[in-house]
Amino acid sequence: MNLTISGHHLEVSPALRAYVMAKLERVLRHFDQVIHVKVLLSKHNEAQKERRQRVECSIHVKGNALHAGSKHLNLYAAIDELVDKLDRQIVSHKTRIQGWRNAPIKRELAMTALA
Structure with missing residues (x-):
């Protein structure tokens, strides 16, 4: 797995990098087939102060x-909120994949029961 953490108008400190990596471990424990993770930390000068720090x-x-x-x-706090969103997405993706893999088996069992 490749992990890229970059900053835009912001210097990524070692403490911030360690925090992001620790939080991403929570997301990555659900799914082991991760190829690449790219995190962008940025600071914008917006009129709304509560939305100045962004994480993508x-x-x-x-x-x-x-x-x-x-x-x-x-x-x-933006990193925490991001990890919550990603956690929900990865769990949803995992259930879709597992449901798709198990669907043909259920259909075959149903067809053999009808025959």
């Missing part, structure tokens, strides 16, 4: 790409 993430997994973003006053 793209996770490329086998067969799909998941994207999420978050805005908040505090960068750490």
